Amino acid sequence: MSEPTLEVRGLTCSIGRRTLLRETDLTAPAGTSLSVTGPSGSGKSTLLSCIAGLHTPQAGTIRVGGTDIAALRPSRAAAWRLHTIGFVYQFGELLPELSAVENAALPLLIAGRGRREAYGAAESLLGELGVGEIADSPASVLSGGERQRVAVARALSTRPPLILADEPTGALDESTTDDVCETLFGLPARYGCALVVVTHNPVVAHRADLRLTLRGGALHSPPESAPGSTPDSATDTTTAGA
Numbered sequence: 255m256s257e258p259t260l261e262v263r264g265l266t267c268s269i270g271r272r273t274l275l276r277e278t279d280l281t282a283p284a285g286t287s288l289s290v291t292g293p294s295g296s297g298k299s300t301l302l303s304c305i306a307g308l309h310t311p312q313a314g315t316i317r318v319g320g321t322d323i324a325a326l327r328p329s330r331a332a333a334w335r336l337h338t339i340g341f342v343y344q345f346g347e348l349l350p351e352l353s354a355v356e357n358a359a360l361p362l363l364i365a366g367r368g369r370r371e372a373y374g375a376a377e378s379l380l381g382e383l384g385v386g387e388i389a390d391s392p393a394s395v396l397s398g399g400e401r402q403r404v405a406v407a408r409a410l411s412t413r414p415p416l417i418l419a420d421e422p423t424g425a426l427d428e429s430t431t432d433d434v435c436e437t438l439f440g441l442p443a444r445y446g447c448a449l450v451v452v453t454h455n456p457v458v459a460h461r462a463d464l465r466l467t468l469r470g471g472a473l474h475s476p477p478e479s480a481p482g483s484t485p486d487s488a489t490d491t492t493t494a495g496a
């Protein structure tokens with residue numbers, strides 16, 4: 255069996271006196287999606303920061319695409335992250351003075367690709383994600399849904415094996431949330447990446463192949479339930495696509 259895209263073993267992370275993650279395991283194979291819900295302050299964003307190597311946990315190993323980021327020199331880590339992990343944030347976090355295509359091309363330009371190649375690839379991606387027509391519009395005038403699709407294109411631009419999305423629909427209305435979810439949860443099948451989505455929205459969480467809840471430092475897999483229902487028991491199954 256091939257190595258999973260994301261493999262977390264024994265992750266323990268405390269901030270101050272609070273242990274947010276206690277010996278947590280998590281696996282996401284390529285082409286699968288995983289959602290993490292949980293109470294505010296339970297540590298969902300911290301989990302993503304640990305996975306991305308932006309926060310150093312007290313214990314555990316995290317491998318993305320077979321590489322343990324903790325073993326990389328800081329000077330190598332940024333380049334590795336650029337090619338290995340794409341991020342989508344709640345408000346898109348686009349640079350407002352740049353156009354949609356300029357935003358989507360940024361990771362490729364930072365990675366050293368030529369302008370023609372970077373813009374060409376970004377434009378193609380915007381088209382594939384259904385926002386090709388706003389490629390030249392400044393990010394500052396885009397709607398919330400358009401902004402998030404451009405953010406997805408930017409996250410995908412270096413074709414990373416892992417996409418992390420932190421509340422990607424938190425700023426959107428219901429129908430735009432559906433549209434953005436269609437795009438986001440379609441990524442694993444379309445591009446072969448693994449996707450981890452942190453969300454407060456049970457309808458969004460329900461679209462993932464594996465749904466987990468972070469509570470009391472542990473990731474629980476709720477029983478099969480309708481979107482919006484509250485999990486009332488837990489198991490330790492933490493492999494997306496299992």
Ligand SMILES: Nc1ncnc2c1ncn2[C@@H]1O[C@H](COP(=O)(O)OP(=O)(O)OP(=O)(O)O)[C@@H](O)[C@H]1O
Pocket residue numbers: 269274292293294295296297298299300301
């Ligand atoms: N850099 C930091 N310095 C101090 N405390 C932090 C830091 N980062 C996170 N925390 C604390 O760690 C806890 C978990 O934060 P985190 O943002 O991971 O939670 P969350 O589950 O994503 O919350 P929310 O759903 O509200 O976004 C919170 O109590 C937060 O205040």
